[in-house]
Amino acid sequence: MEHFFSVLGIWLGVLFTFAIFSFLYKDNPVYKVAEQIFVGLSAGYWFVYTIYFILIPNLFDPLINDFAGNWIKLIPAVLGIMMLMRLMPKTGWVSRFPIALVIGTTSGVFFLRYLKSDVINQLTATMMNPFTGGDWVVIIGQIMLIVGTLTGVIYFYFSKKHEGAFGATAKVGIYFLMISFGAAFGYTAMARISLLIGRLQFLLGDWLGIISP
Amino acid sequence: MKRKIPLLITFLVGVIIIISEFIPHKPFGQISGELEKWYLIIAGFAIILGQLSLFKVNLFKIRHRQKNWQFFILTLLSFILMVSIGIFWGTENHPGIFGNGETISNTIGTKPFDYLFDNVYQNLQATMFSLLAFFIASAAYRAFIARTLESSLLLVAAILVMLGNTSLGSALTGWLPESLKFLHLPRISEFIMKYPTTAGQRAIMIGAAFGIIGSSLRIILGIERSYLGGK
Structure with a gap:
């Protein structure tokens, strides 16, 4: 019986793989069926994940196992239920209170996190002596790193018109950004192609057995 | 009341979190830690709200035969x-x-x-x-037209990075002598990723971070209120 379900699982996978690939021809009902099943399963998966991996360990388990020591968790529980009241139009305004807490926490955390990791740490990493640390290739690279970062940041300064020396500097910044976008595009394309190869391996290996998995 | 209390909550919570970074002692450190745990629980309910909302929207579409x-x-x-x-x-x-x-x-x-x-x-x-592999290929066909210096840089960087990460790239330049090893495609790809790409990404990160910091301050100070809904 287990073997039957194993084979059935592969056939289900094949069926849905072809259903999604049918979109390459054109949008069609078979694709729409697979798409909607994907949306439903995805929502269901995250629903179950949230219950088992967020709410049970952080809320229900502490309350059940040691209520006296964790009664304060009733406050976020009540706020969470208030959040769900957004589903009803008449009581939707109640959800503003938990949203305010979430937005306030996120703002505070993001303010600190981005200030440290994306501003201070990045600036610290850029403030280096480019003429140390290796051969001429490394030195050229390090100079490019400093020039690229500075000119790139200048490009993002839109409070001053990009003309004259300022505009020329910003233009150099654009060149670095273009190289960055090109490399990112190359990597994304490769990642997608490797996913496609994975699907072909599934079809030719797991399903048809033409190639060894 | 329906707007002022949420604004006050956002202000107090945001300020406590920021202060706790500079004064990590009682009571700020403790309150900040507890708030972050609360955040996780409420965010969990927010995810469930999202799923239930999806359910509601789909039910509405079916009921109204959309x-x-x-x-x-x-x-x-x-x-x-x-x-x-x-x-x-x-x-x-x-x-x-x-x-x-x-x-x-x-x-x-x-x-x-x-x-x-x-x-x-x-x-x-x-x-x-x-499926995006196919669409990314057609997008590349349109984007990679070397009309200007900028688009040429995009094209060259993408090709070099892709070639450098495949065995073909390695085979194409594998015959180069030791003195020209820096022209080896995998090394060029590595150079592009390590220096100019990092520079560009760093500039984007710094620019975006300033935007996020500004938005966070606007929210904490109550200037940005769109998350409360209405005008």
């Missing part, structure tokens, strides 16, 4: 199926309300939730994303 409404029945059915089997028989490491469903697990070889996840959800997800 365009392609038949397909939304499948969305609801697959949602109900995944949630039911997840709650009834649990996931790989968590028992559900009916326990671990040993009888079903012995029959199909794994828990029903994991069976559905491995055989349907994962295949759908991987195929959906692999």
Whole structure:
């Protein structure tokens, strides 16, 4: 019986793989069926994940196992239920209170996190002596790193018109950004192609057995 | 009251979190830690709100016979199926309300939730994303036209990075002598990723971070209020 379900699982996978690939021809009902099943399963998966991996360990388990020591968790529980009241139009305004807490926490955390990791740490990493640390290739690279970062940041300064020396500097910044976008595009394309190869391996290996998995 | 109290909550919570970074002692450190735990719980409820909202929207479409409404029945059915089997028989490491469903697990070889996840959800997800390989190729055809210096840089960087990460790139320049090793395609690709790309990414990160910091301050100070809804 287990073997039957194993084979059935592969056939289900094949069926849905072809259903999604049918979109390459054109949008069609078979694709729409697979798409909607994907949306439903995805929502269901995250629903179950949230219950088992967020709410049970952080809320229900502490309350059940040691209520006296964790009664304060009733406050976020009540706020969470208030959040769900957004589903009803008449009581939707109640959800503003938990949203305010979430937005306030996120703002505070993001303010600190981005200030440290994306501003201070990045600036610290850029403030280096480019003429140390290796051969001429490394030195050229390090100079490019400093020039690229500075000119790139200048490009993002839109409070001053990009003309004259300022505009020329910003233009150099654009060149670095273009190289960055090109490399990112190359990597994304490769990642997608490797996913496609994975699907072909599934079809030719797991399903048809033409190639060894 | 319906707007002022939420604004006050946002202000107080945001300020406490920021202060706790500079004064990590009682009571700020403790309150900040507790607030972050609360955040996790409320965010969990927010995720559930999102799923229930999706359910509600789809139900509305079906009830009002909107365009392609038949397909939304499948969305609801697959949602109900995944949630039911997840709650009834649990996931790989968590028992559900009916326990671990040993009888079903012995029959199909794994828990029903994991069976559905491995055989349907994962295949759908991987195929959906692999579909982008075709569209990214057509996007590249349109984007990679070397009309200007900027687009040429984009094109050259993408080609060098892609070639440098494949065996073809390595084979094309593998014959180069030691003195010209820096022209070896994998090394050029590595150079591009390590220096100019990092510089560009760093500039984007710094620029975006200033934007996020500014937005956070606007929210904490109550200048930005759109999250409360209305005007």
